[in-house]
Amino acid sequence: MNTSLQFEQVCVEARDRNQVVTPILQSVDLKVEMGERLGIVGGSGSGKSTLLRIAAGVLSPGLHLTSGNVSTAGVNMLEVDPKVRQEMYGSSVALVAQSLGEALTSHLTIRSHFRDTLGRDVADETILSSLDDAGLDGAKYLHRYPHQISGGERQRVLLALALVRSPSLLLLDEPTSALDVGIAADVLATITRLQESRGFALVCVSHDFGVVGRVCDRVAVMSRGQIVEQGLTEHVLATPSAPYTQSLLASIPRLHVRIREPQPSVQQPVVVVRDLTVIRSGSTRALDSINLEVGKGEVVGVIGESGSGKSTLLSVMCGLVSSTSGAIHDGNGFDLSTPLRDRPLAVLSEIQMVFQNPDDSLNPVRTVEQSMSRYTHASRDEVLAALDAVELSEQFLLRRPSEMSGGEKQRVAVARALLAQPQLLLLDEVTSALDVTVQASVVKMLASVQAATGMSMVIVSHDIALIASFADRLIVLRNGQVVEQGFVDAVIDSPTDLYTQHLVKLAATTVHK
């Protein structure tokens, strides 16, 4: 067999303007034979994307290859003549980059994209068969623009474009991180089918063992620029040897492993939602006749794909978005459709929310202490107590957001919400931007906060396993409607709705068999 991709003792470091050196890749050894499927798994900053880009002959500005050899299809693409490298793209190596939104040119149709790749006089039949191969009805998509197709379709177009000149090596960077669970599974199945029928070598980078487990025969686990473990996927998943792999696998939420034991339901509600409907931009029903009660001390999980209305539901509950019709009030009967500025402070503090994006949830110019005490008027001792509850030390008081990691920022966001002493805490995908190990620690922290304060929580996520490990009750949203609800175990064990069944099935087969 001939080798498609080989890394020999590759070291890469980053040098900033002050010549401070940070190692990015440390003595990386890697070998991918023709027709092989290798997955590379690691947390953010582990160097996995850098590795992939180097394989495609791209070294980002500021990075330096200090030692070692890279050979892609027998050529060192970093040193080869730019013309040769240009010719190699698509014909011997193809890279599908991570961000779906930017990978296609917005003013060009799908057909124009293919013509750019293959030349102007390419026959439509070639394009059609290539799209068909990627699982798209080609005739329907030929004349569409990138904004007229969904994320999953975009990923398929990118695959078709990458494979149209039959490269011997396909490099995928997080092929499904922007997609909903169900769509991601379909795209991964297509990738597997294409690889099996065409026999190219595949390197797939992901933060998610689930993705790699579905597609790859072999897996390399990366941490801090080093490959800490390499082996057959099944073998690594079943008996991981490196401590990092073990912690990574242990951090993945599983359907029947609880982080927090379900509580017996308490009748006294903290918020009651009746026939809530939100109509956006004319006639789109973001939420359609939602009925929901959250009891004191209860944790309700909301699950749904993007656009299902789960974030809108939270925004309406805390008052950031107003409802079109229906009623919403708190445990004392206060009407929560009252605009925020007309609510008494006591009512305002009842419901607090933590948002998805850690980079956006804290004011960049303020220190942690300033952010936390500005509106709550908390004393330093109270701030320290809240930080302690989210397992952060005193050192964080004077830090600014730029000096903290994503997980730390989310902890501060939770601590700030705690200072308002809410009865209900709304959590909108608070861990989806975090690495899986960090996610596990944040969820554990949330469980201990819930146990200590007895506050109610509504947690929104796309990850049914995460919700199932944490919540008491589960609500499944689809197109703004509740399609299934009930106690977590009941829903997981015997889902009635088709979509829920699909989600549960996918989650059950992700990593842990």
Added chain:
Amino acid sequence: MNKRIVYCVLGFHAVVALLAPLLPLAPTDEQDPGAMLQGFSAAHWLGTDALGRDVLSRALHGGRPSLVIALLATALAAIIGVALGSLAALAGGWIDEALARLIDFLLAAPTLILLLLIASFFGHDPFILSVTLGLMYAAPIARVARGSTQVLLARDFVRVARLQGGRGVNLLFGEVLPNVWRVVLTEITMQFTWIILAFSSLSFLGLGASPPTPEWGLMIAEARSYMTINPLSVITPIVMLASLVLAVQALVDRE
């Protein structure tokens, strides 16, 4: 432009504007009938104008009226613009809509013609000129302040602040302005240069500074008929004006 050059030019203008009366220069209004429209000489380094006044001395003094008026007008424009723009964004709804149309109206109005109208009504009063300039140049600042405030208000940390009781001006000073001042300051600095140019244009047209005040726009207007006899009398104020405006703009480009 090289950063060092920018700072040198700005430093030169600042020193000259502040210290011109203290420098050993010929008086700006001293006429020398025996030496009209002369080229450079030991007595008059950059020659003399049509009335025999020292070009160097007048050019070095010539920035003072523009700078005083421009600083006053810019301060006023900044206060009005930031207040108008950020409050419009904060208020939202029909108030925002109304204020946005007002800003559009001011932006669409032909600045120089309005200035000419007002100057011909109220004469050369520098205070009235500053106020007028300040009002007219508040519009672009308001537009930038409104836009960046709108972006900020949609961010999660501002939503959290609202959930914790932050509202109105408190929200504006607490969350929004600390994050938008860089962008807004850049716009304010740009407008400062436009105001200098506008005032010099007015002087050139005879409605800004009045003779015999040394002012660049006025100097260009007075000397342009004799441009072929002593080019320095036109070139000098042009170079002074252009170097100041370019240096300030290059400074904000760096930000």
